[in-house]
Amino acid sequence: MRRVAVTGLGVVSPLGCSPGEAFQNARAGRSGVRRLEGAFAHRLAAPLAATAPFSGDAHFDPPKLRMLDRVSQFALVAARQAVADAGACPGDADPSRAGVFVGTGMGGTQTSDDGYKVLYGEASDRIKPFTVLMGMHNAPAAWIGIEHDFRGPNLTYATACSSSAVAIGEAWLRVASGALDRAIAGGAEAPLSFGSLKAWEALHTLAAIDAADPSTSCKPFSGNRSGMVLGEGAAMLVLEPWDTAVARGAFIHGEVLGCGLSTDTGHITRPDVAGQVAAMHAALQSAGVDAAEVDAINAHGTGTQANDGVETAALKAVFGARAYRMPVSATKAMHGHLLGATGALECVLSLLAMQHAVALPTLHLQQPDPACDLDYVPNAAREGVALRTMLSNSFAFGGSNAVLVLRRAS
Amino acid sequence: MTATFERLSALLVKDYKLAPEALTPDAPLEGLGIDSLGLAELLFNVEDEFRVTLPPEPVPLETLADVVDFIDGLVAVQHGGAAPVSRAP
Numbered sequence: 001m002r003r004v005a006v007t008g009l010g011v012v013s014p015l016g017c018s019p020g021e022a023f024q025n026a027r028a029g030r031s032g033v034r035r036l037e038g039a040f041a042h043r044l045a046a047p048l049a050a051t052a053p054f055s056g057d058a059h060f061d062p063p064k065l066r067m068l069d070r071v072s073q074f075a076l077v078a079a080r081q082a083v084a085d086a087g088a089c090p091g092d093a094d095p096s097r098a099g100v101f102v103g104t105g106m107g108g109t110q111t112s113d114d115g116y117k118v119l120y121g122e123a124s125d126r127i128k129p130f131t132v133l134m135g136m137h138n139a140p141a142a143w144i145g146i147e148h149d150f151r152g153p154n155l156t157y158a159t160a161c162s163s164s165a166v167a168i169g170e171a172w173l174r175v176a177s178g179a180l181d182r183a184i185a186g187g188a189e190a191p192l193s194f195g196s197l198k199a200w201e202a203l204h205t206l207a208a209i210d211a212a213d214p215s216t217s218c219k220p221f222s223g224n225r226s227g228m229v230l231g232e233g234a235a236m237l238v239l240e241p242w243d244t245a246v247a248r249g250a251f252i253h254g255e256v257l258g259c260g261l262s263t264d265t266g267h268i269t270r271p272d273v274a275g276q277v278a279a280m281h282a283a284l285q286s287a288g289v290d291a292a293e294v295d296a297i298n299a300h301g302t303g304t305q306a307n308d309g310v311e312t313a314a315l316k317a318v319f320g321a322r323a324y325r326m327p328v329s330a331t332k333a334m335h336g337h338l339l340g341a342t343g344a345l346e347c348v349l350s351l352l353a354m355q356h357a358v359a360l361p362t363l364h365l366q367q368p369d370p371a372c373d374l375d376y377v378p379n380a381a382r383e384g385v386a387l388r389t390m391l392s393n394s395f396a397f398g399g400s401n402a403v404l405v406l407r408r409a410s
Numbered sequence: 411m412t413a414t415f416e417r418l419s420a421l422l423v424k425d426y427k428l429a430p431e432a433l434t435p436d437a438p439l440e441g442l443g444i445d446s447l448g449l450a451e452l453l454f455n456v457e458d459e460f461r462v463t464l465p466p467e468p469v470p471l472e473t474l475a476d477v478v479d480f481i482d483g484l485v486a487v488q489h490g491g492a493a494p495v496s497r498a499p
Contacts, residue, residue, distance in 0.1 A: 061427075061443060062425075062426045062427035062428070062443075063426055063442070063443035063444055063448055064443070066425075066426070066448075066451065067447075067448075126454070126457070128451065128454060129447075129450045129451045129454050130447075130451055133447075
């Protein structure tokens, strides 16, 4: 197996539309969660979202923009950033050995909403010709492949909240095995259409609005947590063999050491300690890393009652007493839950956290919960923490668990 | 410049953000960023703008003048002459 370097990063997120901006806002403990405005906001029980400060007009010509759902716009812009950051890519690689791996849980939700509105709401029989192209789940990956001429595998993963962690893991495996020499991997999600928000609301997983300050509504690991807040955006990485990255003098953001997948088979939504433990063990095994080498965790940390207690128990089962001594960050309090893009965004934030020796904070941790008693880096970042190896956890509905093992470059 | 050309141009400026000076009758659609797939979408909008119904089969059109002639043909058959007002929102 070859070592795999991360040489390019790209981010469109509620914390900013570049990796550096998103990381600095996370480091400063700024929340991207806000009260949702708009025509349908009054029909939501808790009009909250983490919206990205993004307009497609700034990035695409109008004829092209008309073909792109917001999810593909996010994906393309994040991929452009990552490819530009990597430099000398993809021209120096055989395009047939360059692949695209994208996670998205929901695809083109606004396009689907618009189509239903016309067909059912307006009783029209005419639906826009681009509806299929904009709504299909593999549109973001396909557009990236077209734009960057990556002619190898072009794959889309839909495993709900672990989609982009799975995508990065799959890309890692192919580059490490020698099957590919270049990969763009990550995720994109644009879940803030009315239909999507109502569907999530009906599932009773979304946070109640904090009336005093809506930006604090997502409170992972806090005793008064009430659920997650949906966020939108994309994050992409360029992966390539370590040796070629070094040989061409590329800046290396970090290393993907491994990925572990597991499946809870007990319930479609209820998280399971054993399944999460199995994913972490599989990740460590794939990386050839001992649990004692792990310095910090980017938790799945959604802010739901069910997840945070189960994840805490799983971390204790894997790391024992060490679990109490390692920083566990739940950055979703700031950027919201980007569903199929969240694993990739948290992977980028983890790589930058190691680069800058910072443990990112878990904001709005206001009340202790006996079931959540680890060091979550409450409410403010911790600077000057030497972090060499991290796990990034993603645990999804459907029981699809994915854990990435990441390492600082130096 | 016919009335149909003016209305089509106005649609392209408003919805496709195309520069008015680029819109000449002999302008190739590909040069305006409208390929065969884009033409399908443009004609969908033409249906609304000119209140016509497209034939089910694809139509090979290459320039703005081709589109104008195609619209005029549909209007003549379906409305007996002048196009009615738009039903586009």
